[in-house]
Amino acid sequence: MKHDYEISVGPIHPALKEPIMLRVTLEGEEIVDVDVIASQNHRGIEWIGMNRNNVIQSLYLAERICGICNFCHPSNLVMAIEEIADIEPPERAQYIRVIQGELERIHSHLLWAGVAAHELGFDTLLHYVWMVREKVMDVLEEVNGNRVTKAIIMYGGVRRDITERHVPKIRKMISYYREAFGKLAELFLEDDTIKKRTRNIGVLKKKDAIKLAAAGPTARASGVKKDVRQDFPYFAYPDFDIHAITPDELIGYTIGDVYDRIVVRLLEVKQSLEIIEEALNEMPSGEIIYEKKLVKLMAKIKNSEGEAVARYEAPRGEDIHYVMLKKGYEPLYSWKVRAPTYINILSWRPMLLGYQIADIPIIAASIDPCLSCTNRFAVVKNGEEKIMSGEYFHKLSVEKTRRIK
Amino acid sequence: MFPMLSQVFKKIFKKPFTNLFPVKYAPKSMKKFKEDVEKKKIKTNPPIPLPENFRGKILYDKEKCIGCQLCIKVCPPKAIEFKKEEKKIRIYVARCIFCSQCNDICPVGALNMSSDFLLASDNKLEENLIVE
Amino acid sequence: MNLIQQMPAILIGMPLIAAFLTPIIDRVNKKIRNGFVIVVLILEEIFMITLAWHVFTNGIAIYTMGASNPSIVPLQAAVPIRIVLEIDGMSAFMGLISATVCLAAGIYSISFIKEGNGKGKYYTLLLIMLVGMLGMEFTGDLFNLFVFLEILSITSCALIAYRNWYGDAVEGAFKYMVVSNIAALFVLFAIGLLYSRYDLLNIAAISKIMEYGSLEKIALVLLVSAFAMKCGAVPMHFWAPDSYTVAPAPITAILVSASQASLYALFRTCFSLYGNLMDYHSIGIVLILFGLLSMFIGVTMALPQKDIKRLMAYHAVSQTGYMLLGVGVGLYLLGSSNFNTYGVKAMEGGIFHIINHAMYKGLLFLTAGAIFYRLKTRNLNEMGGLAHTMKFTSIFFIIGALAIAGIPPFNGFASKLLIYEACYKVNPILSIIAMLVSILTLASFVKVFHSAFMGPKLHDVEEAPKSLLIGMGILTFVIILFGLFPGWVVNNIVHPAVTALANRIDYINAVMGG
């Protein structure tokens, strides 16, 4: 039974919530080759942004590049356009953006921790982590009016203030997480079964991480001290003393395996708490938006021209947008999104080779793939067939139903 | 070694974290249950409290609206339709993404977000899901 | 004249005569020839059952060639002067196995062996093989034992090489021949030694006056190693996979019981010829060790095999280990106070396992043959999805596989259970290893099952022909029967065989009188 065979993980596979396909060649249970096939989730977002939407609409579109870190993409878009149109957001807005970004990081890392536990077959931990996560979800809902999509950032500032009413709730959340942190770290880092499943599994060497341009916790877990908030800060981040977190801070050495990726993310949750607390303490007062009249704002952007690159440290790593505006052209003239997962999936191959089927889910999940931003363009037949395709399936299914009847 | 084991054991005796909306277990008959609720025979548990500025189903004050169509211009999913004859608008909730951008731009404040969020339905165009 | 009295002679004589008639009938009509052979085999089976029944109820049956009353051995100065067949419980038991397997194999061969390749000769040889086996099992005479052993070897050899158009068939036959000849030489030498010492060839007679000197020890070693070699136990197992693999499937099935005839000879030597004269304690340990080794090495060698019959052949080695283990434990305990509690049980297990093994391993080889018949390959990687169409074959296979793995309610479980139950008393580890090997066996057969029968339909094949199915069905029937009523079988068939083996004195007295 030891001959090679291939299995496709995905596009609908319990281990990968998003549609993507990993074609894995196996010898017995061992992985000998990996190929990523990414063409399932394309919704043509860049195309919509470049052809159909005005800039305000694109903001919400960018928010839905990925629902998990739905702050990073609009932030990048906003940063790029602010640079082109020379819009200077007020100070208070910059602080609110930082808080929002860090809240998002907490929720995203906790979410990941739960998913990772689930991939390890440790559902109790999934439930525990997601239970803890509800706290930040409550805060997000309190501040933004929706648990997930924030709809908060706007060209030149933010749409809603963080008021006196919110502050105590956020502070309470911070102390809640400070307490929970010890327990979480114990549950994740001291459990023998988790250690067995993650230690020395999916190792990405520092050299490879640099070469393959890995980003975010994936790179940091391999010992690359790299964090956009530290290296190339934006918003109000220069005010904070942020350093890139590597696993040796907690355990003294770095291997670059799945376990290290857990360590990094846990520590980053702690770091985010500190940032939020400091931001709350230091928050300047004042306006929260550069231009209250949206119509005016849109006109200003419409009359700007130029190009800019914006970078943002999303929970999964560095997110980059390149934007070009043309005077008088309402949509974005050029828009390129580089989501962190886009570059991190390159690291799957060195991580997976030599391990077993059982390791695929946790290794794949260890880079925290949010594939909805990566898998983008896919099948377009020529014009006519495009319209056909939907109708075609429709017809197919009608026929099938008729047959059943 | 296995820190979760002791955790888990302790948890058996603790009260669950669950919010029992709308009831603890599934009722035998959902229809009867609804009737009973209407007759106030059974008390349901409320959902987790909503924040003040929750973005739920949109509210439209038709009287206030001046038909300027600004909301239509910014609506990301194009959920708003202009009714030419009346110079008023119609909003499809099944298309709306609850961004409240239209509220922000409306010059007369004719649009607002309610806290109504239990919108599930088997008809995406049912009355409840069209605001006009 | 009492027919029962003549039965031993008929059993050996009838197939012999039939063997010579077969080529003649072959000339006349192929169908009639088939019918003739099958009728002979069925008669054999019936007679064998009658004889066995007689032996089990009335004790040892004696047949003296050419005597007016064959049941009484003429003695001359306490020396039996004629060729004596002595059928005790053990012999009858073995005879049953041989007759049944040959019957199944004979029917199976009707379609399996194609006309035109000397099928007449094939049947002749098959019948002579039966003669060889029965002769070995019935004879009470050392030299005769040797003669029948040789008959069996030569016919087996010829049948292994039957498909001489495959190169490896000849190679397998050659290996078999080498082993057989070495074994035969050993046996002959041992007989010479004993003959020179006692001037006797009759087993019972020798046994009666045997003294356990160094000469006897040498003879014992020679006999034990020769028969162990022929029964395919580790470390002399290497020939088994080669020859089992290349022989036509029905012949392989018969070869299994032929090697058990050697096993019988081994037991006969240990228990009846030497018995408690020798250091049965150490010989017991040797057998146990051989048994454990065979079990373990057999199964571990089987696991990676890709050739279905080769894999099964290694399992045959492994299963032989169980028999050695059971009987070895019996031998180890022989004479001790524990013998009656555990020893007998262990031997029952071992002996019961012999017949079980003959049945299910025969069945498994026949199913492998059925696959080969349709696909013309023994390579597991080239099979797949056969269960879609070869439904009965796969059911037979499943039953055989479950039986060999000792899963209830099939016969393998019953005999293995006896072995576990007895061995742990000697040392718990024995039982643990035995159970472990069972599970490994299971794993190995699940692998075969998966690669051959499961998966998408790869080959457009039909079910095996009827005669194959009937052949397999006979063995399956026995397997299920034994699995469902193990108690009855043990009490009525196995137990007499065990008592016969254990009671050397009875064996001697039957010939030598009082």
Add this chain to the structure above:
Amino acid sequence: MISKAFKRSLWVFHVNSGSCNGCDIEVIAALTPRYDAERFGIKLVASPRHADVIAFTGPVTNDMADKVIRIIQQTPDPKVIVIVGSCGISGGVFHESYHLAGPIDRLYPNAKYFYVPGCPPRPEAIIHAFTKAWEWLEEVEKK
């Protein structure tokens, strides 16, 4: 025929047909301690063959269209389909892209659909959709 038990034991197969993950995480959240849909007998299963309900999130991309249909067909009857999120119902922000195959209920019209508007809806709203589904199943049962 639909037994009484059916409505109190709904096994869900969750498919992302091109969503932004926003709804997916709320579907999972609905199963975690805060909302715990399992108390209604709702649980996620790993194979469409085990499912009674298929929960789709996201618009259907061209690439996923055939898979979506295959999954629906693989699910044994009786079944209910729940579409979570505005973009799955009507396209949402992704409406009118060259790469979308259309709403699921148009690709496979002969099934019972329930819709949960929201972007993303709260976990309670998703549970609410299931109560609607029960109600419908009760109606069917009566007939």
Add this chain to the structure above:
Amino acid sequence: MNGEFLFKLVLESIGLVFFSIFFGLLFKGIDRKLVAHMQSRVGPPIRQPFLDVMKLMNKENIVPKHAVKWMYNLAPLICLTSSIIILFYIPIGSIHPFLEGHGDIILILYLFAIPSLAMVAGGFASSSPFATVGAQREMVTMISYELPLSIIIISMVWRLSNIGGNVFSLQFIAQHPLWNSVGLLGFIGLLFLLFSMIIVTPGELAKVPFDVAEAETEIAGGLTVEYSGRNLAMLYMADGVKIFAFSAIIVALFFPYNISQYFNLNSLISFIIDFLFFLLKVFLVMLSSVTLIRAGMARLRITQVVSSYWFTVSLIALIGLVLLMWDVSLKVGW
């Protein structure tokens, strides 16, 4: 065999079938409820498994195109019946096992293999790659836990045989609790055996951390991926029955005590009390060997399953055996 006897036999078998399915599902429900509480959730009502089964029974039963149909449909049936048959051999409270025989402890061990085998066959028969991987893993798991399991059983039997009697009968083992007859060393040895038995349980029942064969995140439910409707319901029930039966075996092997003799009660009440006490024992065993472990651990890899069973757990069991032997030799020495 007279007619009345036959009638009784049939009646009792039917009763036992219902009994085992009922308690199997009940305990499954309890297990789920407990796990939910351990996860800070309310969890499904205890009757949920019954609802699930009722629902599955009414669902369409799809047979995949490439499946080997007869075997695909037969496997769940065999799986369920063989699980039920196990219960026929187990003493329940003060009730004697329904079937009893020579060497039934080994028989039970092997009977436990049959449901797994049936599932393996069903998995193979469904021709899905996930099911195939699952089936292979199930086999490997089986090979792994069989070694410690046989060590445990043989050790106990061996120790018992120093007392004498039909030691391979479960009923006999249950009537002679080992704890009563061993010294301190033997007691520790038995604890070792009990511990290994508890670890073997999740493997035998395909639960976390040894549920590699059904790992949903890795191979989408493995063996059962393709099953639906009635067939799935049978596999579902078999799972419950197996949990119940295996816990009952541990009870019979290690905790066979009854409490009724301590009260002065008439036979019916003491029968009921023993029965309830039995259920309590089964519950406690299930709690510690299935529920707690499954809630408190992550799934291991298949290689880790093999190594933990063959080395760690087997070693623990062997130590138990050695201690038991030592215990005996000391006793003899005294």
Add this chain to the structure above:
Amino acid sequence: MNIEETKQKFEEAGYETWITERIAGVRNRVVRKTLWIRVDKKKIRNAMQFFKNFAEQYPHFSIISCTDLGNVVELNYHFALGYGGRLEEFVITFKISLQKNDLRIDSIADIFPAIIYSEREIKEMMGIDVINIPDGRHMFLTKDFPSGIYPWRRDETGVKETNKLYERWKDEA
């Protein structure tokens, strides 16, 4: 090595360069800089090799962005350098213009292996012929994607029509 030194290096090597700036921070205001370098398409490999050789750090590749400007297609190779130090990082973008009638560029995947996905992407999305690309399969598009349609183009080879099913979602009962 800071941005000025890098700029100088490239200028000495004869490339056209310029820097754009943007301020961030509230109390601690810092300047974030981007270095733009115009490279002739024929010299792309030289420039990249030169860049990799003199950089003290392995440059972090970000993405290739690609714009259809009518007669020319403009490629931007974005890199980051100086990561790991506080406030020390800057962005380097190499700008390359390709004439529409000669959309060819050398692959640099052997110099920067991480660039492979991006090269595959511009190949399929913009129809640029990447010479010597080690893996020319589609990245995001399926195998049977029709040739001659490039989603990022703004000319007649771009995507024109879209699926209107979502536009007509209301029509259905």
